[in-house]
Amino acid sequence: MASIETLTPLQLDVMKEIGNIGSGNAATALSKMLNKKIDMHVPSVRVVDFEEMMNLVGGPEEVITAVFLRIEGEAPGQMFFILSPEEAESFVKQLTGIDDFSVVNNPDNPMALSALQEIGNILAGSYLSALSDFIGGSLQPSIPLLTIDMAGAILAEGLLEISQVSDYAMVIDTLIDDHEDEGDPIKGHFFLLPDPDSFDHLFDKLGVNDE
């Protein structure tokens, strides 16, 4: 059985390529929303253990903005789209013009929260449709849920299925670049956590199963 701990470079490359295509779709959707040119890159696909996963977003106690989706269908799993508080605030400002939204101090802004949920929805949906095109099967995302809390508390939720067989997860990093001079591009982490049994199925369909 293909296991996340023994993925070959080819298998990781395939996941990355899916990420690139998904990002392309997502960038188009996002640039329509923001009405400007958006580039998205997929800098890396990695397999990390739980502690590393927490550390990627600043440690288990770091406050993060996370959109969580459960994937149902041919290859069930879960997905997180994660932004740091600064990135989330910057995104909300660009999308809605709201500039007093603060993830920690002033989080009760329905418009801002809805915008964040929507970006997660668009990105995850784009990724999933690329993936399901590739495998020629259907994948349905659940309604996206937005949560702002400690990274450890949020991410552990997504690790539960996996943690029954493995202590590793797959992380696909994305970079959203809006070509504005001020500030850095918005960095979003995309965590795709296929259920343990899904890997075999995915790689079979993609034609890169080793066995």
Place this chain on the structure above:
Amino acid sequence: MKTLVDHIVKVGIADLKFAEAPMHLRTSGLGSCVGVVIYDTRLKIAGMAHVMLPDSTSAKKDNINVYKYADTSLPVLLQTLLDKGAKRYQLKAKIAGGAQMFSFSSTNDMLRVGERNVVAVKQFLETERIPIVAEDVRGKSGRTIEFSTETLLLNVRTVNQGTQDL
């Protein structure tokens, strides 16, 4: 709570650590996971477990991390304390965590894991007759907890619900 960093013993996810006074035990970002502290009130030694799942029989592989499951981690926690000289009648417990971070209206049992963790932990402590003297469980918030072996207080910090000493 001000503490020197080198006084803190960090407990990771699915981990178990022990400390003696004046050390602190700390684990960060508990969501549906439950942090369990068992301590000897006289000797001031304590152990903290960070359990992810209630029951190891659901594991789908052989060489499991015993600290991941309540039913395998807590017996080790208790036995190690007793081996260190703790007296059973001096043992007390404080627990925190077991939140439900996402409100899915799903029947998926995995999503109610916080509740199941709390039940499993309480069941173990009851069976072993270790009184739970303080708890902050369930709810919707992530928690970071720090236990002082000196004051025997459990500090619980959340992002939006403030901080309290139990």
